[in-house]
Amino acid sequence: MTLKKVNPDLEKERSTCTFNIEELTNLLDTGAHCTAERRAVEDKVFSVKELKDEIPDEFLSHKERYENAIRKSVFLHKVLQETGVKRGVYNRSDKSDFRTTYYSIFKDGSPFMLQYSMFVPTILGQGDSEQVELWYKRALNMEIIGTYAQTELGHGTFIRGLETEAVYDEKTEEFILNSPSLSSYKWWPGGLGHTTNYCIVMAQLKIKGKPYGMQPFIVQIRDEETHMPLPGVKVGEIGAKLAFNTVNNGFLGFEHVRIPRRHMLMRFSQVSKDGKFTSSANPKLAYGTMVMVRVTIVNSAATYLSRAVTIAIRYSAVRHQSKLKQNEPEPQILDYVTQQHKLFIGIATSHAYMFCSYWLWDVYVMYQKEQNVGNFDRLPELHALACCLKVISSSDCTGLVEKCRMSCGGHGFMMSSNLPQLYGISTATCTYEGENTVMLLQTARALVKAWELGSRGRPFSPTMSYFAEKNVPSKWDSSLEGILNAFQKVSIGKLSSSVSSLQEYTKSGLSAEDAWNKASVQLIGAAEAWGRAVVLSIYKSEIERYGQTVSPALKSVLFDLVELYYVHLTLEKMGDLLLYTQLSEKDVVSLRKKYEDLLEKIRPNAIGLVDAFDYRDEVLNSTLGSYDGFAYERLMTEAMKSPLNAEPVNQSFHKYIKPLMKGKL
Numbered sequence: 001m002t003l004k005k006v007n008p009d010l011e012k013e014r015s016t017c018t019f020n021i022e023e024l025t026n027l028l029d030t031g032a033h034c035t036a037e038r039r040a041v042e043d044k045v046f047s048v049k050e051l052k053d054e055i056p057d058e059f060l061s062h063k064e065r066y067e068n069a070i071r072k073s074v075f076l077h078k079v080l081q082e083t084g085v086k087r088g089v090y091n092r093s094d095k096s097d098f099r100t101t102y103y104s105i106f107k108d109g110s111p112f113m114l115q116y117s118m119f120v121p122t123i124l125g126q127g128d129s130e131q132v133e134l135w136y137k138r139a140l141n142m143e144i145i146g147t148y149a150q151t152e153l154g155h156g157t158f159i160r161g162l163e164t165e166a167v168y169d170e171k172t173e174e175f176i177l178n179s180p181s182l183s184s185y186k187w188w189p190g191g192l193g194h195t196t197n198y199c200i201v202m203a204q205l206k207i208k209g210k211p212y213g214m215q216p217f218i219v220q221i222r223d224e225e226t227h228m229p230l231p232g233v234k235v236g237e238i239g240a241k242l243a244f245n246t247v248n249n250g251f252l253g254f255e256h257v258r259i260p261r262r263h264m265l266m267r268f269s270q271v272s273k274d275g276k277f278t279s280s281a282n283p284k285l286a287y288g289t290m291v292m293v294r295v296t297i298v299n300s301a302a303t304y305l306s307r308a309v310t311i312a313i314r315y316s317a318v319r320h321q322s323k324l325k326q327n328e329p330e331p332q333i334l335d336y337v338t339q340q341h342k343l344f345i346g347i348a349t350s351h352a353y354m355f356c357s358y359w360l361w362d363v364y365v366m367y368q369k370e371q372n373v374g375n376f377d378r379l380p381e382l383h384a385l386a387c388c389l390k391v392i393s394s395s396d397c398t399g400l401v402e403k404c405r406m407s408c409g410g411h412g413f414m415m416s417s418n419l420p421q422l423y424g425i426s427t428a429t430c431t432y433e434g435e436n437t438v439m440l441l442q443t444a445r446a447l448v449k450a451w452e453l454g455s456r457g458r459p460f461s462p463t464m465s466y467f468a469e470k471n472v473p474s475k476w477d478s479s480l481e482g483i484l485n486a487f488q489k490v491s492i493g494k495l496s497s498s499v500s501s502l503q504e505y506t507k508s509g510l511s512a513e514d515a516w517n518k519a520s521v522q523l524i525g526a527a528e529a530w531g532r533a534v535v536l537s538i539y540k541s542e543i544e545r546y547g548q549t550v551s552p553a554l555k556s557v558l559f560d561l562v563e564l565y566y567v568h569l570t571l572e573k574m575g576d577l578l579l580y581t582q583l584s585e586k587d588v589v590s591l592r593k594k595y596e597d598l599l600e601k602i603r604p605n606a607i608g609l610v611d612a613f614d615y616r617d618e619v620l621n622s623t624l625g626s627y628d629g630f631a632y633e634r635l636m637t638e639a640m641k642s643p644l645n646a647e648p649v650n651q652s653f654h655k656y657i658k659p660l661m662k663g664k665l
């Protein structure tokens with residue numbers, strides 16, 4: 001069978017695109033030079049034969065998958081080093097990085113992930129200059145491979161409840177690390193099982209019996225030559241998981257393991273030789289790596305979704321099913337408006353969080369500069385933003401990744417579509433780096449505090465400045481500005497009624513803690529509403545800003561997506577809007593019409609929009625989403641890779657089925 005180069009359905013779709021795809025790719029990459037750089041790295045990475053899988057991962061055993069992931073991680077590290085890539089989530093000069101390229105080599109994650117994403121950033125963020133000089137170089141050269149070991153069997157969320165101890169011994173100038181109970185065993189750190197030889201251990205510092213809170217320690221756990229666990233170190237892998245099965249998440253316990261005093265990372269707090277503790281200017285600085293990773297999760301969430309929606313939309317353009325009109329051929333399933341409803345919001349949501357992630361990264365960098373000169377004024381706002389945007393980006397994008405999977409019908413259930421794996425790594429972001437409900441409660445804590453201070457005349461920080469506005473009812477306005485104002489009203493309404501409930505509960509005799517717990521469902525609603533208002537505002541303002549520099553054709557499509565995002569959210573959150581604004585049934589009817597018109601308007605650009613994400617087939621790793629659109633051929637080719645298809649009859653027939661058939665079992 002000779003194949004055309006591209007499925008005619010996709011050819012037709014590409015011919016209807018109204019904007020320059022390359023222009024959008026450059027915008028999403030934060031600049032044409034970033035696109036060029038990324039493509040150059042991808043050309044190199046995907047030309048390395050050692051990085052290709054001959055047998056799909058899912059047909060390997062757990063052990064083989066791990067060994068394969070290690071082999072590829074090592075080759076990939078070498079290739080990236082040779083290509084001059086230094087940027088992971090750390091040390092980057094602009095906003096693009098190579099995470100998507102990196103991820104595509106591993107459908108289920110790399111055991112080196114934590115080295116790049118948390119071990120090195122913690123050394124850079126928490127070490128003093130001498131410690132950075134020593135450890136950063138060794139880590140960059142992969143002389144030491146590390147992870148971030150904070151979570152324990154008994155506690156992940158409640159960091160103050162962690163049990164691992166680091167007791168200072170003044171006589172030997174050492175810390176003694178100890179795991180006093182089973183629940184104190186570290187549990188979860190990526191790569192910890194059999195990959196890393198060092199790790200950052202978050203432990204309770206004790207000096208002369210007095211506790212000084214959680215501090216970061218750099219601890220060697222395996223011999224650098226033999227890789228055997230060091231005496232007193234109990235380490236292993238935690239077992240199979242929903243996803244990230246090649247990340248080698250591990251457990252770790254200590255039996256009185258001694259480390260030198262200078263192995264406590266001392267940028268913020270210090271312990272002197274004679275055991276004097278100097279406290280950091282702000283105790284929450286020890287949590288700095290988590291803030292950084294939460295900030296980067298917003299971008300990760302957007303890219304998981306953009307990959308899933310690329311697969312689902314390309315597949316929906318080549319898949320034909322059922323009848324729209326009896327006398328016509330079966331339409332592309334993308335012509336069903338319900339299918340457009342499921343998928344186009346995925347493109348818009350991915351844009352929304354991508355542009356927000358760039359903005360949030362700038363806020364983070366600005367804050368870092370202020371922190372470096374001792375100004376911590378913005379820390380509460382940054383903490384609230386990082387928590388809340390991590391939550392809504394991870395939950396929205398994960399929900400939509402799953403929607404993409406379901407929108408592909410049965411074939412979306414195939415591992416070879418890569419949609420199940422994308423769901424797995426995406427849903428993990430709802431749990432790691434702070435479980436989502438807990439992060440919303442942290443956000444609510446900052447909002448309630450700001451609200452109370454504001455009511456006493458203190459100014460609000462920029463993302464809360466609208467709290468100061470009087471919540472007077474006004475006529476519903478369906479413009480972007482009008483909808484944004486309406487969501488800000490919802491945010492004010494939910495926060496003010498949460499605060500009233502808190503006050504009523506305390507007045508009725510509940511303690512502040514019990515009142516907080518009782519009102520917590522309302523509080524997470526208020527936190528989410530604030531996050532929604534932030535995203536709506538930033539997405540719109542960023543597109544208005546970029547709209548001044550891009551071509552009119554692209555500007556028009558970017559605004560179609562912003563409008564779609566706004567109107568979709570309005571219809572989704574209708575209940576809240578009916579409660580807190582003047583939205584009427586008539587407005588809803590006209591918004592529904594607007595939404596349907598927008599789906600129709602976006603339809604000819606759907607393939608152009610996902611092409612603009614510029615994911616090579618190697619990155620998408622999907623039978624359903626390839627650029628050429630030959631989904632059925634790829635499904636069959638991949639199916640033939642199943643080891644069961646290597647022989648026409650499996651031996652189990654002779655061993656079990658035949659005796660059963662013959663009644664001889």
Ligand SMILES: CCCCCCCC/C=C\CCCCCCCCCCC/C=C/C(=O)SCCNC(=O)CCNC(=O)[C@H](O)C(C)(C)COP(=O)(O)OP(=O)(O)OC[C@H]1O[C@@H](n2cnc3c(N)ncnc32)[C@H](O)[C@@H]1OP(=O)(O)O
Pocket residue numbers: 077080081085086087088089098099102113114116117148150151156157158159160190284287288290291293300379380383431432433434435438442445446449
């Ligand atoms: C040459 C080669 C180059 C290679 C290049 C490679 C290129 C490729 C790059 C990368 C490839 C790899 C890709 C990686 C992708 C990323 C993967 C990431 C993997 C991540 C894996 C997961 C890791 C983890 O999960 S680590 C563990 C995370 N754990 C948590 O998040 C725990 C959550 N709990 C908490 O944060 C806290 O305990 C709490 C906040 C819930 C409560 O804390 P507590 O002390 O009890 O505080 P509380 O009393 O409630 O509040 C006190 C006040 O402090 C404020 N506050 C709390 N936290 C913070 C904070 N972080 N910052 C600032 N302020 C904070 C709080 O609001 C209170 O303030 P108030 O004023 O008193 O109200």
Ligand SMILES: Cc1cc2nc3c(=O)[nH]c(=O)nc-3n(C[C@H](O)[C@H](O)[C@H](O)COP(=O)(O)OP(=O)(O)OC[C@H]3O[C@@H](n4cnc5c(N)ncnc54)[C@H](O)[C@@H]3O)c2cc1C
Pocket residue numbers: 114147148149150151154155156157158187188189190244249428431432433434435436437438441
């Ligand atoms: C894939 C993956 C990778 C990970 N990698 C690492 C790593 O590299 N290093 C590391 O240290 N950790 C890692 N973790 C651990 C992760 O950070 C924790 O699992 C996460 O912070 C949640 O904590 P927990 O498991 O204790 O959840 P729990 O706190 O036990 O949550 C269980 C339930 O209790 C609720 N709950 C808990 N506290 C409260 C509260 N105060 N108010 C209301 N509800 C509450 C939660 O909302 C949730 O519904 C990883 C986890 C996963 C899934």
